[in-house]
Amino acid sequence: MEGLGLNPIMKRTKVIDALKCTDFGADIxxxxxxxxxxxxxxxxxxxxxxxSTIKNVQIVGDETVIxxxxxKQITTGACLSVEGKLVESPAAGQxxxxxxxxxxxxxxxxxxxxxxxxxASWEYLRTVAHLRPRTNTFGAILRIRHNMAMxxxxxxHEHGYFYFHTPLITASDCEGAGQMFQVTTxxxxxxKKDENGSIIYDDDFFGKQTSLTVSGQLEGELGATALGSxxxxxxxxxxxxxxxxxxxxxxxxVEPEVAFMDLDELMELEEDFIKYCxxxxxxxxxxxxxxxxxxxxxxxIERLEGVLKEEFVHLPYTEGIKxxxxxxxxxxxxxxxxxxxxxxxxEHERYLVEEYFKxxxxxxxYPKKIKAFYMKIDAEKPVLDGKEMEETVQGTDVLFPxxxxxxxxxxxxxxxxxxxxxxxxxxxxxxxxxxYLDTRKYGSCPHAGFGLGFERLILFVTGxxxxxxxxxxxxxxxNAEF
Ligand code: 4AD
Ligand code: MG
Numbered sequence: 399m400e401g402l403g404l405n406p407i408m409k410r411t412k413v414i415d416a417l418k419c420t421d422f423g424a425d426i427x428x429x430x431x432x433x434x435x436x437x438x439x440x441x442x443x444x445x446x447x448x449x450s451t452i453k454n455v456q457i458v459g460d461e462t463v464i465x466x467x468x469x470k471q472i473t474t475g476a477c478l479s480v481e482g483k484l485v486e487s488p489a490a491g492q493x494x495x496x497x498x499x500x501x502x503x504x505x506x507x508x509x510x511x512x513x514x515x516x517x518a519s520w521e522y523l524r525t526v527a528h529l530r531p532r533t534n535t536f537g538a539i540l541r542i543r544h545n546m547a548m549x550x551x552x553x554x555h556e557h558g559y560f561y562f563h564t565p566l567i568t569a570s571d572c573e574g575a576g577q578m579f580q581v582t583t584x585x586x587x588x589x590k591k592d593e594n595g596s597i598i599y600d601d602d603f604f605g606k607q608t609s610l611t612v613s614g615q616l617e618g619e620l621g622a623t624a625l626g627s628x629x630x631x632x633x634x635x636x637x638x639x640x641x642x643x644x645x646x647x648x649x650x651x652v653e654p655e656v657a658f659m660d661l662d663e664l665m666e667l668e669e670d671f672i673k674y675c676x677x678x679x680x681x682x683x684x685x686x687x688x689x690x691x692x693x694x695x696x697x698x699i700e701r702l703e704g705v706l707k708e709e710f711v712h713l714p715y716t717e718g719i720k721x722x723x724x725x726x727x728x729x730x731x732x733x734x735x736x737x738x739x740x741x742x743x744x745e746h747e748r749y750l751v752e753e754y755f756k757x758x759x760x761x762x763x764y765p766k767k768i769k770a771f772y773m774k775i776d777a778e779k780p781v782l783d784g785k786e787m788e789e790t791v792q793g794t795d796v797l798f799p800x801x802x803x804x805x806x807x808x809x810x811x812x813x814x815x816x817x818x819x820x821x822x823x824x825x826x827x828x829x830x831x832x833x834y835l836d837t838r839k840y841g842s843c844p845h846a847g848f849g850l851g852f853e854r855l856i857l858f859v860t861g862x863x864x865x866x867x868x869x870x871x872x873x874x875x876x877n878a879e880f
Contacts (some may be wrong), residue, residue, distance in 0.1 A: 410479070414450040417494065422486050426496060428455055429479045429504065431532060446471055446480065449531075452538050452689050456487065457496040464501050474514060475507030475532075507822070520867055527871055528880050535694065538686035539860050539868055542679060545856060547631075549678035552653050554629045555672060559654060561627035562621035563613030563824050566635075569606055570830045573770050577638045578609035579647075610635035613849055614653050615772075615836050619810060622655035622845050623837045625675050629654040631852075639875050643864040644744075644802060647854060648873040655847035661792045664846040665760050668796050668805050669710045670806050672758075679859045695861030695867050701799070702859065708757040710796070711752070715764045716780040716787065721754055722746055738782055741768045747797045759797045763790045771820040773808040794848065801858050807848025814838040 407423035410429045411419075430448030437443060445454035448850075457480050461469060472478065479502040487495040512526045513533060523530045529537045551561070567581050583603040590598040599607050614630035621628035634651045654667065679687065680702055683719035688739040689697040722736045734743040742761075751759050763776055766789040780787045811817045817838055821831060856868040866872040871880045 407559055412450040413446065413448045413453065415456045416455050416484065416496070417451065417453055417492070419484060419494065422484055422494065424484050425481070426484045427479065428457075428480045430477070431470055432474055432476045432478060432507070434474060442469065442472070442647055444478070444480075445450060446478060447532075447537075449537055451491075452534060452541075452685050456489065456492060456876070457498050457501075458485075458495055459480070459498045461499065464498060468501050468503060471503045471506050472501070473507050473509070473511075475511040476503060477507070479504055479507035513589045520864060523786035524872070531870065536867075538683075538689050539856070539862065540870065541686050542683045542860055543856050543868065545679060545682050546675055546852070546859060549675045549682075550629075550852075552633055552678075553674045554627075554654065557627070559627040559629045559656075560621070560623065560625045562618060562630055564611070564617040564621075564630045564632070566611050566633065567603070567604075567608050568611045568617075569608050570616060570834070571609070571826075572611070572613040574824065574826060575612070575638070578612060579635050579637050581610060612636055613651065615655065615847060615849065618653050618655040618847060619834070619837055619845065622657050622847065623841070623843055626658075627654070627656045641875055643866075644854065644857075646865055646869065646872055646874060649865075649869070651849045652852060653847060653849045655845065657843050657845045659809070659846040660795070660844065661762065661846070663810060664807060664848065665710075665712060665762070665794055666777055668760060668794065668807060668848055669758075671850070672796070672804070673706055673717045675855060676859065677703055680706075690861055698861035701861075703864065705758065710758045710760050711755045711811075713755075713759050713761050714780065715761055715790065716782055717756060718742070718746075718759075718761055719782065721750065725749065725754070738787055739765050739767065744802045747802050748799075751797045754800050756799075758799070760794050760873075761797060762792065762794045764793045764795075765789070766791045769793045771824050771826060772810050772817070774811045775816060792846075796848075799852075801854050803851075804854045804858065805848050805850045807846065809844070809846040812838060812842045812844050814842060 410427050413428055413430060414637050416426060416428055428448065430444060430446040433445040433447050433454050435442060435444045442459045443463065444457040444459065446457050447454045459469065480496060480498050481500040482496045482498040484494055487493060489495070513529055523533065531540055554561070555618050572579055590601065592598055599605065612634055614632065618628060630653045632650065633648055635648050637647060638645065687699055716738065719736060719738050726732065730749070732745050735746065736742060736746050763780065767776060770789050773793045776790045776792060780790055792809035794807050795803050798804045811820065814835065817835065821828060853865050853868050857865060861869060862868050866874060
């Protein structure tokens with residue numbers, strides 16, 4: 399019985415192990431929550447789930463053995479401890495079941511339980527996000543989420559990257575988009591201001607203005623230019639007022655940063671890494687994926703297997719604009735314009751990925767003016783319709799079917815002078831950036847990295863449609879419940 403979690407002193411066996419066990423006749427104890435109960439003629443059947451697997455174990459109870467007082471309290475959602483014998487199941491679809499000899503009610507559950515009904519809407523389940531992990535779908539999503547975190551750590555560990563912890567509280571704005579949540583201990587109703595009306599932070603906790611980080615990249619670059627290859631993986635925060643199915647105010651980001659990496663190697667890393675994670679899900683989350691494939695998205699497993707077979711398209715931004723403008727000439731209607739220099743809207747990205755190429759696209763060589771200050775400037779300017787365009791940078795966005803942008807990354811500008819030029823022309827406060835500039839001042843090296851939105855990966859791998867449903871407790875504008 400060793401190794402199966404079964405033991406003679408009746409410690410509990412996880413349902414996942416109980417279902418694998420063929421040691422029929424053995425004593426067993428399982429604990430979990432009632433998913434359903436049915437019965438007839440003095441025999442009742444309970445589907446018990448303990449979260450270790452999407453599958454339930456069937457408990458068979460005899461009303462001459464289990465007292466009526468107890469049987470009455472076995473209701474949907476109640477928590478039970480069941481002792482009994484593991485027996486071969488006559489029912490189809492399950493090898494074993496448990497013939498109960500003793501049932502204890504650990505926690506009763508009355509009919510006000512919000513997960514009573516099957517088929518509740520996603521919107522309703524968000525209002526009970528504190529309980530929704532107990533549903534089949536959220537159990538599956540959360541086990542897959544855990545597995546994707548394991549895939550990420552394993553991938554980088556196996557490839558010689560060091561897990562480098564970057565701070566959540568910061569005084570710099572990596573993306574420069576001004577979407578930061580401030581961190582302060584000051585009384586907001588009684589702020590000290592100077593003669594120009596600017597807040598004085600001298601007496602604040604950190605003695606300066608601080609915020610929650612939008613990205614660990616800048617500190618990650620310090621790590622990469624010392625340890626060679628690092629990754630960060632943690633929460634990031636954005637105060638952008640985007641109420642979309644793809645944006646959270648608090649999301650998790652994976653950010654590798656690598657010394658001596660060029661653009662081609664970066665794109666190779668982005669593709670290899672995503673494929674590794676998808677393969678991990680197919681190899682390690684079979685039961686949960688099969689459930690989601692049946693109940694949520696019938697094309698899920700096929701789409702995941704498809705991505706493994708595809709080679710991602712490498713598409714310069716200028717070529718992308720050409721394709722989009724050609725499509726418009728041929729009658730395609732978009733809501734937003736797409737002239738060279740515009741940030742592509744999600745309808746443009748979706749056209750390229752879902753209709754034109756029908757596979758993931760890594761777009762690169764973006765116009766400098768729509769990307770962040772740290773990206774390496776291309777040596778040559780692109781030409782469109784015989785005309786030379788403005789400067790471009792070695793930025794990459796990985797665009798996925800139904801998700802849109804899943805990764806944003808770039809080669810970093812390693813020249814001190816060019817980087818300074820960008821910082822100055824964009825008006826980024828210099829006093830906050832000296833530590834970052836030291837990477838370019840002392841032994842500067844070519845390097846590159848990317849950020850993958852963890853929840854966007856989970857959306858892809860689970861087939862879910864709304865980012866609020868792939869994180870246990872979503873934070874979005876006007877919502878910080880639980
Ligand atoms: O493209 P972004 O803004 O890039 C950076 O932050 C870089 N500093 C990363 C780097 O190079 N180390 O964000 C990276 C990814 C996006 O591609 C997207 O997947 C995700 O983070 N993301 C969000 N996910 C959920 N909610 C939001 N509000 C997100 N904003 C970005
Ligand atoms: Mg981006």
